[in-house]
Structures are given as C-alpha cells and as structure tokens.
Amino acid sequence: MEKLLEIKNLCTHFDSRNGCVNAVCNVNMDIHRRQIIGLIGETGCGKSVLGQSVLKLLPKNACITGKILFEGKDILKMSVKELRAVRGHKIAFICQNPAEALNPLMKNGTQIMESVRINQALSKKECRETSIDLLNILGFSEPKSIMHKYPNELSGGMKQRVLAAMGMSGYPSLLIADEPTKGLDAIKRRQVIATIRKFTETTGCAVLIITHDLKFASAICDTIAVMYAGEIVETGDMEALFNDPKHPYLMALIKSQPCKGLNVLNGTVCSLIDLPSNCRFFDRCSYAAGICQDQHPDLLTLNEAHRVRCLKYV
Numbered sequence: 001m002e003k004l005l006e007i008k009n010l011c012t013h014f015d016s017r018n019g020c021v022n023a024v025c026n027v028n029m030d031i032h033r034r035q036i037i038g039l040i041g042e043t044g045c046g047k048s049v050l051g052q053s054v055l056k057l058l059p060k061n062a063c064i065t066g067k068i069l070f071e072g073k074d075i076l077k078m079s080v081k082e083l084r085a086v087r088g089h090k091i092a093f094i095c096q097n098p099a100e101a102l103n104p105l106m107k108n109g110t111q112i113m114e115s116v117r118i119n120q121a122l123s124k125k126e127c128r129e130t131s132i133d134l135l136n137i138l139g140f141s142e143p144k145s146i147m148h149k150y151p152n153e154l155s156g157g158m159k160q161r162v163l164a165a166m167g168m169s170g171y172p173s174l175l176i177a178d179e180p181t182k183g184l185d186a187i188k189r190r191q192v193i194a195t196i197r198k199f200t201e202t203t204g205c206a207v208l209i210i211t212h213d214l215k216f217a218s219a220i221c222d223t224i225a226v227m228y229a230g231e232i233v234e235t236g237d238m239e240a241l242f243n244d245p246k247h248p249y250l251m252a253l254i255k256s257q258p259c260k261g262l263n264v265l266n267g268t269v270c271s272l273i274d275l276p277s278n279c280r281f282f283d284r285c286s287y288a289a290g291i292c293q294d295q296h297p298d299l300l301t302l303n304e305a306h307r308v309r310c311l312k313y314v
C-alpha cells in the first residue's frame with residue numbers, strides 16, 4: 001500500500017513553568033491510504049499531542065522536531081500558506097471538544113455549508129445538498145432539521161457528528177479523530193464505526209483514531225499503536241495485538257476493560273518532566289526484571305506485523 005504520511009523521529013515538548021514536558025518522544029509511524037489506525041493508551045500519554053503535532057495545531061510553548069512527510073513533503077517545513085492548503089482540506093482534524101469547536105451563534109447548516117464552500121467550488125444550492133448528504137452519511141435521519149438548529153440544541157454526540165461532517169466536507173485523504181466516541185452510547189458508537197468505515201471505503205481516506213476505548217478500536221481499526229509516557233510501546237496489526245499482546249502494558253490495558261473483569265491497572269504514568277532513563281513502565285510492570293531497572297528498551301521487531309518495546313523479548 002502507498003504511504004500517505006510518514007512520521008519520523010517525532011518529538012514534541014512543551015516549555016512549562018515546572019520544566020520541559022516531553023509529551024511525544026521519538027515516534028515513528030507510517031499511515032497508508034485507506035488504513036484505519038488506532039492510537040490507544042491512558043490519559044496523559046501524549047496521544048492528542050501526537051495527533052495535533054501532525055497539523056502543527058499546538059500552542060506557542062510547543063517545540064516539534066523530526067519529520068512529518070505528507071505525500072512526500074515535510075509538514076514541519078511548510079510555509080503558512082502551504083500548511084493552510086493541507087489543514088482541513090487534505091488532512092482534517094476532529095477534536096475532542098465539539099462544544100468548543102462549533103460557533104454557538106451560527107446554525108449548524110450555515111457552519112457545515114461554509115466548510116463545504118471553502119473546500120469545494122460549488123454553488124450555494126450544491127453546498128446545501130452536499131451538506132445534507134454528509135449529515136445523511138453521518139447517520140442523521142432528519143438532516144434538514146439539523147441544518148436549521150443551533151449547536152446547543154444538539155446533544156454532545158450529535159455535535160460531534162456535525163463536526164465530523166465539517167471535517168469530511170473537503171474529502172480529506174487523512175482524517176484525525178480525537179476520541180470520536182467520547183460520551184456516546186453503544187448504538188451511537190456503532191453508528192460512528194459504520195460511518196468511518198463507509199467514508200474510508202467510498203473516498204479512500206485514511207483515519208487516525210485517538211481513543212481510550214479498546215472495544216471500539218478493535219471493532220474499527222486494522223492497525224494499532226499503543227502509547228505510554230510519550231512513546232510507542234507496541235504497534236502492529238490489530239488482531240495480532242489484541243489476540244496476542246506482548247507488552248505488559250497492553251496486557252494490563254486489555255485486562256482492565258469491563259468485559260475482561262475490570263482488573264484495574266495500578267499506579268500512574270510517570271511524569272513527562274522527569275522521565276526515567278530505564279523502562280518507563282518499570283514501576284507498574286508485573287514482569288519487571290533487573291535489566292528493566294537499568295535499560296531503556298528499543299522498539300523491537302517481532303515480525304513485520306508486530307513491534308514491541310520491552311526487554312522481555314530481547
């Protein structure tokens with residue numbers, strides 16, 4: 001498959017009053033056309049920062065190094081004008097807080113039509129029709145009435161889908177969705193799965209999904225990357241990872257799901273300010289050995305479809 005996005009040695013840190021926060025450390029990731037890749041891990045592991053780094057959607061105190069090649073061109077080196085041509089058009093980002101992303105003073109329809117207009121050279125009537133089509137794809141049974149409503153007349157999940165319609169309006173080649181199932185019930189979650197699938201199948205769009213929800217990730221993703229304390233600790237084919245997890249962190253994450261007995265993973269992620277020089281999961285790992293106290297593991301290739309950062313397999 002053709003490579004769409006190549007992330008190479010990506011590091012993102014923030015200068016803060018308490019020190020340097022290393023949110024993303026040396027991440028390498030390839031995204032291919034039509035691929036649906038899930039980025040999972042506990043809160044504060046750097047998932048959203050990784051997603052936002054791809055479009056340089058970060059505050060001024062952020063410093064991003066490495067390479068992010070999109071269609072062969074480094075996003076980190078693009079001019080403001082080049083970046084504007086990519087954002088929202090070729091790569092769309094659906095953020096975690098739909099309530100903040102929609103303008104409360106404008107009707108949903110006006111906002112969706114505006115984003116369709118920016119992305120496609122269409123007449124007003126065609127923009128309206130495209131907007132209605134998009135809302136249909138997103139599972140709204142009465143798209144016209146949604147167009148006439150204001151954002152705060154909708155539930156959180158509906159706002160998220162309106163935002164998704166806006167993100168998809170440019171028919172991007174990559175969609176980054178941050179927690180698209182947050183606050184949704186099982187039925188709505190299934191709708192999101194169907195929508196994203198249909199969208200990738202009909203448009204060839206690749207999707208990077210950032211989520212806490214392992215069940216959702218396993219239902220939709222073909223590839224998974226597990227993040228822990230700013231690093232990718234395990235990555236590969238979804239089935240290989242979930243059927244045969246190798247990293248003790250992923251094993252623990254799977255066991256902590258409600259359907260697997262809710263065995264809560266004790267402890268918390270180490271501070272991203274004073275990172276340990278040994279294995280970052282050492283303190284919480286039930287398999288930790290002497291060597292883990294002294295060494296920082298590299299990402300090891302078990303086979304083409306499976307990589308893991310754990311000294312158990314060295």
Ligand SMILES: Nc1ncnc2c1ncn2[C@@H]1O[C@H](COP(=O)(O)OP(=O)(O)OP(=O)(O)O)[C@@H](O)[C@H]1O
Nearest residue numbers: 014016021023042043044045046047048049059272
């Ligand atoms: N502007 C900022 N300045 C300083 N630190 C920041 C800034 N933005 C994010 N961080 C820190 O970067 C780390 C990674 O945050 P991030 O939002 O990527 O986590 P996450 O994995 O997406 O978590 P969640 O699942 O809760 O969304 C956190 O420790 C966070 O506090």
Ligand code: NI
Nearest residue numbers: 047048049096
């Ligand atoms: Ni996040």
